[in-house]
Amino acid sequence: MTAPGTHSVVSETLAADSIGSVSVAQFLLTTAAPMLVIVGVVGTGWAVTGVLAVPVGFAAVAGLLALFAIGYTAMARRIVNAGALYTYSAIGLGRPAGIAAGLLALLSYNTMQVGAYGMIGAVASSELQQYLGVSVPWYLCALLAWALVAILGSRKVEFTGKVLATLLAGEVLFVIAAGIAGLLHPAGGHVSFAALNPGNLFASDTGVVLSGVGAVLAIAWTAYIGFEQAPNYSEESKNPRRTVLYATFGSLGLMAAVYLFVPWAMSVSVGPDKIVAAAQEQSTELLFGVAAPLGDAAVLAGHLLLLTSVFAGLLALHNTCARYAYALGREGVLPRVMARTSLKTRAPIAGSIAQTITGLAAIALYAAMGWDPMVNMMFWLAAIGGVGILLLVTITSLAIVAYLIRNPAAAGLFTNVIAPVLSSIGLIAVCGLCLDNYTTLLGVDPDSPLGWIFPACYGIVIVAGLLWGFILRASRHPAYDQIGNGATVAPATVATAQPAMGGIR
Amino acid sequence: MNEELRVADDLFLIALDDRTGQHVVDARTLGYGLAGALLIELLLNESVRLVEDHLRPADKLPEDAVTHRIFDLVKAEEAGRERHGLAAWLKFVEKTAIDDVYMRLRQQRLVRRTESRRLLGGSTVRYEPTSDVIAASIGWRPQRLAVMLGARRYERGIKTAADAALAVLCHAIGLTQRVLKDADGPEPYAYLDEIHRELARSFTSIYQVAAGVGELAGSATFTNR
Numbered sequence: 193m194t195a196p197g198t199h200s201v202v203s204e205t206l207a208a209d210s211i212g213s214v215s216v217a218q219f220l221l222t223t224a225a226p227m228l229v230i231v232g233v234v235g236t237g238w239a240v241t242g243v244l245a246v247p248v249g250f251a252a253v254a255g256l257l258a259l260f261a262i263g264y265t266a267m268a269r270r271i272v273n274a275g276a277l278y279t280y281s282a283i284g285l286g287r288p289a290g291i292a293a294g295l296l297a298l299l300s301y302n303t304m305q306v307g308a309y310g311m312i313g314a315v316a317s318s319e320l321q322q323y324l325g326v327s328v329p330w331y332l333c334a335l336l337a338w339a340l341v342a343i344l345g346s347r348k349v350e351f352t353g354k355v356l357a358t359l360l361a362g363e364v365l366f367v368i369a370a371g372i373a374g375l376l377h378p379a380g381g382h383v384s385f386a387a388l389n390p391g392n393l394f395a396s397d398t399g400v401v402l403s404g405v406g407a408v409l410a411i412a413w414t415a416y417i418g419f420e421q422a423p424n425y426s427e428e429s430k431n432p433r434r435t436v437l438y439a440t441f442g443s444l445g446l447m448a449a450v451y452l453f454v455p456w457a458m459s460v461s462v463g464p465d466k467i468v469a470a471a472q473e474q475s476t477e478l479l480f481g482v483a484a485p486l487g488d489a490a491v492l493a494g495h496l497l498l499l500t501s502v503f504a505g506l507l508a509l510h511n512t513c514a515r516y517a518y519a520l521g522r523e524g525v526l527p528r529v530m531a532r533t534s535l536k537t538r539a540p541i542a543g544s545i546a547q548t549i550t551g552l553a554a555i556a557l558y559a560a561m562g563w564d565p566m567v568n569m570m571f572w573l574a575a576i577g578g579v580g581i582l583l584l585v586t587i588t589s590l591a592i593v594a595y596l597i598r599n600p601a602a603a604g605l606f607t608n609v610i611a612p613v614l615s616s617i618g619l620i621a622v623c624g625l626c627l628d629n630y631t632t633l634l635g636v637d638p639d640s641p642l643g644w645i646f647p648a649c650y651g652i653v654i655v656a657g658l659l660w661g662f663i664l665r666a667s668r669h670p671a672y673d674q675i676g677n678g679a680t681v682a683p684a685t686v687a688t689a690q691p692a693m694g695g696i697r
Numbered sequence: 698m699n700e701e702l703r704v705a706d707d708l709f710l711i712a713l714d715d716r717t718g719q720h721v722v723d724a725r726t727l728g729y730g731l732a733g734a735l736l737i738e739l740l741l742n743e744s745v746r747l748v749e750d751h752l753r754p755a756d757k758l759p760e761d762a763v764t765h766r767i768f769d770l771v772k773a774e775e776a777g778r779e780r781h782g783l784a785a786w787l788k789f790v791e792k793t794a795i796d797d798v799y800m801r802l803r804q805q806r807l808v809r810r811t812e813s814r815r816l817l818g819g820s821t822v823r824y825e826p827t828s829d830v831i832a833a834s835i836g837w838r839p840q841r842l843a844v845m846l847g848a849r850r851y852e853r854g855i856k857t858a859a860d861a862a863l864a865v866l867c868h869a870i871g872l873t874q875r876v877l878k879d880a881d882g883p884e885p886y887a888y889l890d891e892i893h894r895e896l897a898r899s900f901t902s903i904y905q906v907a908a909g910v911g912e913l914a915g916s917a918t919f920t921n922r
Contacts, residue, residue, distance in 0.1 A: 200779040201770060202789045522915065535722045535871055538917055 213438035216425045218356055220443040223418030223512070225505035226450055227363040227498050232311055234455045235478045236571050237411040238471035240635040241404045244464055245392035247455040249408035250415060252393075254448035256618045257416055260585065261440045263592040263612035266603060268423040269433040276423040277588045278519065282676030284591025288661025290676050291525050293587050295657040296650065298516045300580025302547060303573050304417065305509035306554040309334040310569025312502045313555075315476060319495050331559035337503060338555060342548040345510045347537050359500050364450060366494045370483035371454040374461030377485055387459035387467070388452075406625030407633040413622070414578030415451055419443050420585065421512070458482050475566065510547055517543030523675050525660070567635070575633050576646050579626050583650055586619040702838075703761075704741075704859050705734035708866055709798045710807075710838045711876065718811070718823030722870055724795060726914045730870035731798050732790035733910035735764055736783075737862045740902050744768050747902040750782045763797045783909045791913075799824065807831055839876045842867065846877065846885040854888060861892050862903050868893075869911035 237246045267280055278297055282290020313334030320326045320333070375383060386392055393405055422436045422443075429435035459467045461482045471478055476498075480491050518540035521530025532542040558569050593612040600608040626633060631643040664672040702710070708730055712720045720727050736752070739745040744759045745752050745768065754772040759765040767790060774781060781789075802808045808824045808831075815821055826832035842864060845855045855861050867876055868889060877885050896904040 200774060200777060200781075202774055202781050202785060203779065205789055205792065206785060533871060535726075535875075538723050538726060 210429055210431075211425060211435070212429070213435050213442060216422055216429065216435055216439035217443040217446075218360060219425065219508075220418050220421055220439060221360055221446070222356055222504050223421060223508040224416060224443070224447060225363075225418075225501045225508075226360075226447060227367055227494075227501040228308075228311065228505055229415040229447075229451065230367045230454050231315075231476050231479050231498055232566075232570065233411055233415050233574070234451070234458070235471040235475060237408060238468050239475070240571070241407040241411070241632065242468050243393060243404040243408050244387050244459065244467065245389055246408055246412070247387050247452045247459075248390050248393045249405070249412040250451035250455070251448060253409060253412040253416060253622075254444060254451070256615060256622065257419065257444055258441070259611050259615035259618065260589055260592075261419075261444060262607055263589070263596060263615065264420070265422075265437045265440055266607050267592050267595055268426060268436040270599065271423075277420060277584055278516065279676050280588050280595070281584075281591045284593075284595035285587070286661075287665065287672060287675040288658045289587065289591065291661040291664075292654045292657025293584055293591075294516065294520045294525055295653050295660075296580055296584050296587070298513065298520065299649075299653055300577045300584060301509055301513045301516060302550055302577070303580065304414070304577030305506060305513055305547065306551050307570050307573025307577060308502060308506045308509065309338060309551055309555055310558065310565035310573070311476075312337045312499065312506060314565040314570070315495075315498060315502065318476070319499070323492065323495075329559075330565045331555055334555050334565070335552075337506060338548070338551050340503070341506050341510050341551070342544075344507060345514060345544045345548065346534070346539055346541060356504070359497065359504060362493070362497050363501050364446075366483070366490070366497055367450060367454045367479070369486055369490070370479055370494070371457035373485040374457040374482040378460045379463030379466070383460050384464050385456075386464040387456045404629075404632065406622075406629035409622050410575060410579055410582065410626040410633050412451070413582050413626075414574050416444065416447055417578060417581055418508070419447070424515075454479075510544070510551075513547040514540040514543035517546055524664075524669070524672075525675060572634055576649075579623075579630075579633075579647075580650055582619070582623055582626065583654075586616070586623050589616040589619050592616075701859075703734075703801070704738050704863050704866070705731050705763075705794070705798045706802055706805075706807075707838060707863050708734045709795075709802060710835050711842065711863075711867060712870070712872060713808075713824055713835060715826060715832050715835045718825045719821070720824075721875060722872065725791070725917055726870050728791035728794045729787060729910050729913045729917075730866050731794035732787045733866055733869070733906045734862070735767060735790055735794060735797070736786060736906050737859075737866070737903050738764050739768060739771075740906070741859055741862070745771055747783065747905060750905070751780050752783070752786055761801065763801055766797075783905060784913065787906075787909050787913055807835070839872075843876050843880065843885065846888050847880060855892060858896075858900050858903060861896055861900070862907065864889060864892050865896060865904070865907040866910060869907050870914050 234246060234250075237243070237249070243249070264280075267284075268276075271279065271283065278290060278294040281293035310330075313330035313332075316333035316337070317328050317330040320328050378384070393408065419440060422439045425439075426432035426436055458479065462470045462478075470481075474481060480494055483491055483494055517526060517530045518533065520526040521528055521532075521542065530542045530546070531540075533539060534541040554569070554573075557563075558565060563569065589612060593609075593616055596608045596612055627647050630647055631638045631640050634640070634642055634646075636642055661672075661675070663669075664675075709727075712722050712727055712730070714721050722730075736745070739759060740747065742759055742764070743755055743757045744764065746755050747753075752771050754768060754775055759768045771786075799808065799810060802824075803810070806827050809827055811823045811825060812820045813823070826835050842860070845860060846864065848854050855864060867873060873886075873889065877889075880886070893904070896907070
């Protein structure tokens, strides 16, 4: 507290250079890439699940995440640490669980990032054909994006705040304008609220009720990935306690509003009885068809904003993967070489290179095998990665319950117990629905082995992480005590570039 | 050049590539390291104390203008009943640390700063030794630390708290590999481990500052600021 009539030079200086909630929310929204969601995720949701009330699914997930965010931000106020989900899992449930969470995060974010190359390749190829009459294979477009991400990511270059703000504002304005255009040109001349009817969430063209709901929730979940990264910026924030809170809920609220309004408006424009078929036929062009009344120039701008949205999301996810690899390497969970940073740029260079190689390998594989970049690459990998992050958030939610019960915040019973417990129950239920209906999510036959192969991968990673943690603990490896400390200079053991001969262990 | 330099001056020079005149770490990371070094100088001089993560002024005045200015601010904030944690002080001092330490080195006639404009805008700052003799001395600074870290077996290792602080600060901002690039075997690293442990036991405040520097430098990797 400052004495009356005085001012703090230190406080004023730090405040001037810190970032506020709006800036942090901006970073979160960039990772979430709202335009990519509306164009890629929403349409695919209709096409794959046949469920009309996809917007309701988005709203339901937003509500569940809001419950999660109550405990999450309460924990973030206590633990100012950039490791977020991984660190909270280690602190709440123990270090072996933290390792499992960290490995799951690395796998899932990588999978999502790689999947986005399919989208940018397909969209860029389509736009080049549409506007310039030039035919360029999707994988060449994807490789160009990959090269740019590799260069910018290795130098830790991201879009500046102003560029981000402009592009993000453009994205959000366009999709809202498209929605308004859709409402003003309703199919059949009247506005239908069928897509907002929760009852229609349980009616699916596939004929199986819960499979559609599970798939919608899993798809809707991927739309919000990015909101969980607010604690990464807590060190740079004006007021870490408030900034994380406001940025998390602010970005969640904005995303929920957009994801509810725009898809509903699209269903009004196309017609609720035709939207599923239209999504299956038009794929990523569905939104632009709805936006046609805005004029050709606006639609062209929309196409360009889609490309920048996907690219910004690609870069943000690349950096997320590199940072997780850095955090895990720094704490000795992964080989310490993964903690190597470029001294000049602070970029987590080893993690960046590893992620770059992963992306290249995936693009090469899909191109060689002739697999579809939108369905097999973008949608499948987004679904796989998204469910992985859903599992990660569920583990974190349980960790938050455990932590807040042991270390209750001053905020009361609802924050400390009720909200975290309810969100854990909800998240576990959603996980169960998603895993149980995985084949519907992927759009494959119910008997397809993919229905258990991909979920088994999560299980393998989680079990491997737990085992690795137990091994480290049993062998009293010095790295074990550092897990969950975040990016700190740990005592002695971090100083060793390789295991020392003898000494205290 | 004297063999013994102030901690911050030494860190500045260890991080400097005397051939290019540029630092091998980015400005923010170096700033955190130098900020930690300046606070450690105040701690070693017993001008401030670290009490439960808060800096409190003590009776002994600092010996140079830069640390004196920090000391005055600590006193003023204390008088205004403003309590800032260690991280806040590090972030605050970081903002001018590079310039402040450069000015001290310039007064000692060790380096001078030159600035050249780049073709596409911006400028490149270089810190050049003032003579060839000084250049050789600057090049010796990381080697001096490496020799001490490698000399434990001869009972000639690090003897002073200042040098121990320098070693852990170098580690906190990622300079260990640079310092020990010619190290023979794992012993210098194990010795660095021991120095960390010894500081944590016997000079807790210094260790806390170094840990704070490492935390800020590490966290900076997660953001693009």
